Amino acid sequence: MAYRFVHLSDPQLIPAGHLNYDIDPQARLNSCVDRLLKEVPDAQACFITGDLTHWGEKEAYQVLKKELDRLPYPAYCMMGNHDHRQNFLDIFHQHPHQGDRFIQFSIQTQMADLVCLDTLDDRKRSGILCDKRLAWIEDLLKSSDKPVCLFMHHPPFETGLASMDRDNLLNAEAFWSVIKPYKERVRHLFFGHLHRCVSGNWRGISFSCPSSLVHQTPFNFDNPKPDYVSPEPPVYNLVDMFADRVVVHAHNFLHDSPAIQSRTCQRYQKPES
Ligand SMILES: [Fe+2]
Numbered sequence: 001m002a003y004r005f006v007h008l009s010d011p012q013l014i015p016a017g018h019l020n021y022d023i024d025p026q027a028r029l030n031s032c033v034d035r036l037l038k039e040v041p042d043a044q045a046c047f048i049t050g051d052l053t054h055w056g057e058k059e060a061y062q063v064l065k066k067e068l069d070r071l072p073y074p075a076y077c078m079m080g081n082h083d084h085r086q087n088f089l090d091i092f093h094q095h096p097h098q099g100d101r102f103i104q105f106s107i108q109t110q111m112a113d114l115v116c117l118d119t120l121d122d123r124k125r126s127g128i129l130c131d132k133r134l135a136w137i138e139d140l141l142k143s144s145d146k147p148v149c150l151f152m153h154h155p156p157f158e159t160g161l162a163s164m165d166r167d168n169l170l171n172a173e174a175f176w177s178v179i180k181p182y183k184e185r186v187r188h189l190f191f192g193h194l195h196r197c198v199s200g201n202w203r204g205i206s207f208s209c210p211s212s213l214v215h216q217t218p219f220n221f222d223n224p225k226p227d228y229v230s231p232e233p234p235v236y237n238l239v240d241m242f243a244d245r246v247v248v249h250a251h252n253f254l255h256d257s258p259a260i261q262s263r264t265c266q267r268y269q270k271p272e273s
Pocket residue numbers: 051080081082153193194
């Protein structure tokens with residue numbers, strides 16, 4: 001039996017009734033929740049890897065809460081560079097977090113501990129894991145021998161997308177030195193921030209990042225400051241975690257082209273030998 005969950009990222013909410021990059025972020029999240037209710041009612045949780053809002057206003061977190069409250073399972077949120085911890089906690093009173101302010105927490109499941117990290121640097125777009133946060137991660141990894149999955153906003157390595165690579169996790173090597181002794185237990189790394197579907201393997205750890213729920217990063221590897229965003233469709237990732245594998249399905253949930261009818265469409269038949 002798999003542990004099934006949804007991974008969303010970068011919904012970048014703003015107060016209701018406004019547009020950002022010509023997109024209504026609330027309408028996007030509303031459509032996404034509609035589809036989740038219909039398509040994956042058996043999911044057990046939703047993880048949102050940061051940039052919950054675009055400018056961190058309380059009104060934007062209220063919009064987020066209103067939509068997430070429609071889900072029949074818990075939604076776990078992480079901080080991105082566009083977020084504001086206190087404004088988030090003022091709206092999400094019950095959300096797990098560390099007593100001393102960071103929104104880091106671990107969710108225990110039958111398959112693995114799901115460890116959610118807070119990479120927000122209050123003053124920069126890039127991410128940081130300060131000594132306090134790194135010590136928390138180390139203590140957690142030391143305290144158990146269960147498999148773990150890691151969730152965070154900022155990728156801890158360059159992906160080649162020049163416009164995003166300048167804002168990675170700044171102290172990625174310090175993070176690596178903490179997790180390296182436990183890397184055999186790290187089953188997968190989930191992150192956001194890139195506003196594109198990207199997956200692969202980092203130093204032996206598989207990773208995945210879904211597209212944003214709103215605007216996307218252009219498929220352009222060289223321009224560090226493009227003056228446009230991509231209108232490519234949003235994605236939610238559906239994750240099934242089994243004892244021996246983690247399967248990530250990327251779903252373009254707003255895709256609405258008519259289905260190709262396999263019985264009546266034009267098909268190329270196998271040549272007779
Ligand atoms: Fe971000």
